[in-house]
Amino acid sequence: MLKRSNPLPVIALLLLPLSAFAQDPSVEDTAEGVRACHENLIKRLRQEHGEDIAVMFFGTRVVNSDAGTQTVAGGMSAELDDDSATLRYECELNVRAGELASIDYKVIDGSLSEPEPVPDVAQVCQAEIHRRVVERYGAGTVQFYGLSVDEMPWKRRKISGIVAINVGNARRETPYECVVNSKNLKLEQAQY
Numbered sequence: 001m002l003k004r005s006n007p008l009p010v011i012a013l014l015l016l017p018l019s020a021f022a023q024d025p026s027v028e029d030t031a032e033g034v035r036a037c038h039e040n041l042i043k044r045l046r047q048e049h050g051e052d053i054a055v056m057f058f059g060t061r062v063v064n065s066d067a068g069t070q071t072v073a074g075g076m077s078a079e080l081d082d083d084s085a086t087l088r089y090e091c092e093l094n095v096r097a098g099e100l101a102s103i104d105y106k107v108i109d110g111s112l113s114e115p116e117p118v119p120d121v122a123q124v125c126q127a128e129i130h131r132r133v134v135e136r137y138g139a140g141t142v143q144f145y146g147l148s149v150d151e152m153p154w155k156r157r158k159i160s161g162i163v164a165i166n167v168g169n170a171r172r173e174t175p176y177e178c179v180v181n182s183k184n185l186k187l188e189q190a191q192y
Helices: 008-015 025-049 118-137
Strands: 054-064 069-080 083-094 099-110 141-152 156-167 170-181 186-191
Touching (some): 025 054, 025 069, 025 083, 118 141, 118 156, 118 186, 141 170
Antiparallel strands (some): 099 141, 156 170
């Protein structure tokens, strides 16, 4: 039988924050990106399938690009009542802005009840914001970040986020918000 003479150094080592071991500052950014991706995936799955869904992530990988984005991808298993599924997911993060740019998942095995058309309501909103931006500023590029979709009464969804408008060398970022009826995909309100 092995006997430890002094367990305190091990305990002290375990109490140090993980950042104490990080030699590269991007390690902390990577952990933050993975956390943001996983938390937003869970939030979206709960919005679409209910609060009782259980999720476990596996095979997470992170790819950083020179363009200031970070892609977090992997697999997850989800269980809800008698349904279970294996899914693939991918999140793209704008590292410079510290925001989630996109989030997507796909069932690859098993089944979960089909979600309401959340991406459709976001597309209706973003298409209208894009139209208004082009009408106001003319030619340029328009990018959307930090998509949030919240339920409202009477089958309505509130879509919000940040729209980045690039015209020439000028860039402007501003919040946008829409209300869309998720049953008929009718835009009720849009502003930026």
